Amino acid sequence: LRSLVCRFHLLDGRTKALDLHPADTAADAVLSLAAKLGLRNIDGWALFEVAPEGERVLRSHDYVADVLTLWELRARSESKSSSSVASSNNHHQSTIPNSPSVDSIATNCRFVFKKRLFRNTNEIPRDTVEVSLLYAQAVHSVVRMDEFPVSERIALQLAGLQAQVLMGDFVEGRIRSYEDVENYISARVRRAAGHSSMEWAVKIADAHRLHGYGKSSLVAKVWYLSLVMQYPLYGAALFPAQYKGVLAIFGNLPILLGVHSAAILVVAATDKRVLATYRYSDIETLTIYPTESLLTLKMFKETPDASNKCLTFETLQKEEIASLVAAYSPQHSTGFAFGMANSMVDVMSTPVANQRPRRLLKMTLEDRLRLHTEVINCRRALVTANIMRKPAAEHQTKWRTTLRRLGRSGKTNSKNNQINLDDDDYSHDEILRNYPRPFWAYIKEPLVSSLLVISDPDLEAAAVTMFEQILSYSGLRNDTNQSDNSSTTTNGSSTSGSSNEDEWCMRATQSEQNQIRQAQAILEKCLGGDADILRNEFFLQLIRQTTDHPIPNSRVNIRHWQLLALACSLTQPSDRRVLAYLHAHLRRCALDQITREGQYAQFALRNLQGTLETRGRRLAPSRPEIAATIQCRRVY
Incomplete structure (x- = not known):
């Protein structure tokens, strides 16, 4: 393979050309460039790709040739689009300006060599070459970027x-x-x-x-x-951000998040004033979310400022912020690397023009066993507290539907040597013997009585009606006052297909407005001041409907998860045992990062933790709030 001649720009205006092998990585290019410049210490120095879309750091294992290829492909694409536009306008113009060439478009992208990590911001290096490079970067920050007040x-x-x-x-x-x-x-x-x-x-x-x-x-x-160096912002990387909290603790000013070697700074974007400083020693966890441009700081309880224990910011550079924090404070890397749902974040994994899917953390058998045991223990605690209504004897054999049997029939043949966590019948459990597994799992029929022991007949009837509304919201019933039609399966048996279409024969088409109205009607009953027992019943019903569904990605199951995520964003169970069961259920389902069920579980878990911080609310959500939440978008 022929060598590639690459040009690297310095912030003092100079450029250096290097002959690189096509298999050379960014780390190889940094070593070669440092040798050519005479730079003795390359700690903290990195290559940046500067493109019209923005600036990003190249990871050490990124191939320089891959970045150049993407530049060339993008240049050709833009050149073709410009040529087609010019040809379409040919009859309107007597002369057509030449479309930009590949070389001219490629000049919009370049490699820049500069320091990324400033571990000691009060010490001037002894290497004269490094002093010159740092001086040029300081001039660029002061004059061009205006990063200091x-x-x-x-x-x-x-x-x-x-x-x-x-x-x-x-x-x-x-x-x-x-x-x-x-x-x-x-x-x-x-x-x-x-x-x-x-x-x-x-x-x-x-x-x-x-x-x-x-x-x-x-x-x-x-x-x-x-x-x-006298300025606190020296060595800090600044990123545009927006505070997403309820209280405007930073006013209405546009802000920047600064990642410093000792702390995370909140900076006013206009005059570069430092509005707040959060030292790494005061930060308990730093979390980024794989599906949202959000970053959350959770402070230790012993932090003097007791009013701001949890701060959430929205920023498009969350991965680069996480990468810098990991370099400065390795003890915080676990918090944001796994996030709320144990999702591995591949920081700055690809060039700007070609983002690859993030790698997912493998779900181990030990994780499944641990969370499964936690769910079983929560069920034992509910039964031991004598708050669960004992199911009728005839229901113990009829609640498992044909769909669930068919959905799991293939597991026994192919996984005989593995532990099946879903097939325990609790027959040898002294506490759960009278509460078999079907009692806790998804059903399609209305409830005859509430799951909790409710002494008030009016509240008991309201709980049964509430479950019918949940079935109606999910599409399993056409109306809360109308029984299943002739196409609905009876006595737990299904039609001949046992597919998604078989399940959706049981529901009528509902508009989005109908869906939102139904959700509001259900939640209004649970948000009243005297509705604690109904709120606990509501969460238990939703946990049941989202447990062991035969088709995790079906629309019925997703509707149930939407309602649960919506409920978690507004309130929480008043009974600590129900709350523990809800938390264990969400954590167990959040391990699955492939299905939509797992994604909704991650979203609901984040909502629940936010609700526990704010203690929830008493007013029913508005239509925009419901529409955003059921689409996995958080509302602040």
Whole structure:
């Protein structure tokens, strides 16, 4: 294979060309570039891909040739689209401008070499090459990016040192050399001061004479770095974010999240003021979510600021933030790597133009056994507390439907040597003997009585009616007051197909507005101040309907999970035993990261944890809230 000639840009304006093998990775390119520059220590230095879509860091095992290939493919695609547009407009124009060439489009993408990790922000390195590179990066941060709250006085002092590096000692009569003000002063400082270009040139010349005269180039660079290092934001990577909490603790200002070597900072985007500092030692967990652009900080209870124990931010750069935090504080890497649902996050896995699916954590038998045992123990606690109504004797043999038997018939033949967690009948369990497994599992028939022991006849009837509404919401019944029609299977038997169509013969088509109205009607009964027993019954009914469904991805099962996720986003069971059972059920189902059932379980688990933090609400949700929640979008 022929070598590739790649050009790498430095922040001081220089470029370096390297001959790379097609199999060379980003780590190989960093080593080669450091050797060519004479950089002795490459700790914290990295290659960045800068494209019109944004900037991203290349991981050490990314192949440089893969990135170049994506650039070329994108350039050809854009060139073809430009040519087709020009051809369609040919009859409107006498002359058609040339479409951009592949080379011209490719120049919009480039590799940039700069420091990514600043482990010690108060120490200037002894390597002169590294000092020069850090100085160029500091100038870029001050002038181009405006990442520090620099005042006009400090900006002029820095500009004087920068002029000393560029032009040497001050010489009278060279005022024209300072007229390119945009290379010395940031746009924010220029707008705030309101000086003309000539006035700025005079001020920069005076600063050059006062602060730079007599210093060598290296000394001026060290002075420049020493000044910039005084700012708390030096070495922090800044990312646009939006606070998603209920209280506007940061006001209505646009904010940035800064990842520093010692803390996570909340910064005002306009003037770069540090609004809050959260040291890694005060952060209990840092969680990112695989399906949402959200990042949550949970503080220790002993943190002095007791009002902000859990903060959620929305940012598109959550993976890069997580990667930086893992580098600075390895003890927090487990929290965000697995998230609320044990989902592995592949940080910055691919180039911008070609994102690959994230890797999923393998579900082990030990995990399944542990969570299965936790669910069984929660059921024992409910029965021991004498709050569960004992099922009728005839129901113990008729509740298991033909669909469930057919859905699991293939498991016994192919997995005889494995433990089947779903086939225990509790016959040898002293506590659960009278509460067999079908009592806790999905059914299609209405309830004759409530699951909990309810002494009030009115509340008992309301609980039975509530389950009929759940069946109606899922599509298993056409109406809460109408029994199943002739196409519905009776006595637990199914029709000849035993597929999704067989189940959906039992429901009538419902519009989205009907669905939302039904959800509101069900939840209104559970959110009242005197409805604790109904709220506990409601959660037990939903747990039952989402347990052991024969077709996890069926629309009926998804509707049940939507209702459970919606309930978890609003309230929680008042009985601690029901709450423990709900939590164990969600954790067990959240292990499955492939089916939609598992995805809804992860979403419901996040909603429940948020509700426990805010203690829920008493008002029924609005239609937009319901529409967003049933589509797995969190509402704040």
